[in-house]
Amino acid sequence: MTAFLLAVVVGGGVAGDLLKAHAMRRQGAPQSTAGVAMLRSLAAAFANGWFLASLAAYSASFVGFLALLSFRDVSFVVPATALGYAAETLLARVVLSERVGPRRWAGAGLVIAGVCLIA
Template sequence: MRDVILFTLIVAAGTGGELCVSRAMKVVGEARSFHPIEIVKVILRALRVPWMWLGVGMMAIAFFALLGALSLYNVSFVVPVTALSYVAGAFGGVTFLRERVSAQRWLGVLLVAIGVTLVFLGKS
């Protein structure tokens, strides 16, 4: 049960954080150049968007959960299982960000899910 909670926390908080940061950056917009003053302006605009703070907080939670998982399990198990973030990211992109995902990408997501299942089943 601890496994499920820990890995769900890593995947959900990590992917949720990435989705929130992505949404914030869509509000902020892109930097028009790489001049230091332009980069500072983009950073200051990003710091005023609540989605950014929520995303960073969620990613911090995922990071500390990942540290916890790495202290309990082998890296050869933890890293492949956290690849479920790709699956969650595709579903989150479609539902939360209203992105379009091609059939080819869905096939890739399916292959990742199959791979994670195989790694998880071979945990013993």
């Protein structure tokens, strides 16, 4: 049960980020830096199926987190969080076709090691 909920928490968060990034890339950057353009861009996201799917994934992650809290101390979640960083970077490269060069990979390695130590 713990492993399943952990997978929901981390997987939901990673899936939510990937779906939201895909939604916003399709939609494109706001027309200008004016506040109105920013708000219009946010409002438009709610008409975007990918964005709505990301909200569902985030919600699943949050519910999983609450369920996990109800019977486990959450400190053990941390290594899974670090694993989420690795998976999300890899999936951004594979699924979203982002350019992740040696320098960004090296940075990712340092960040993941650091998150393990700090959190």
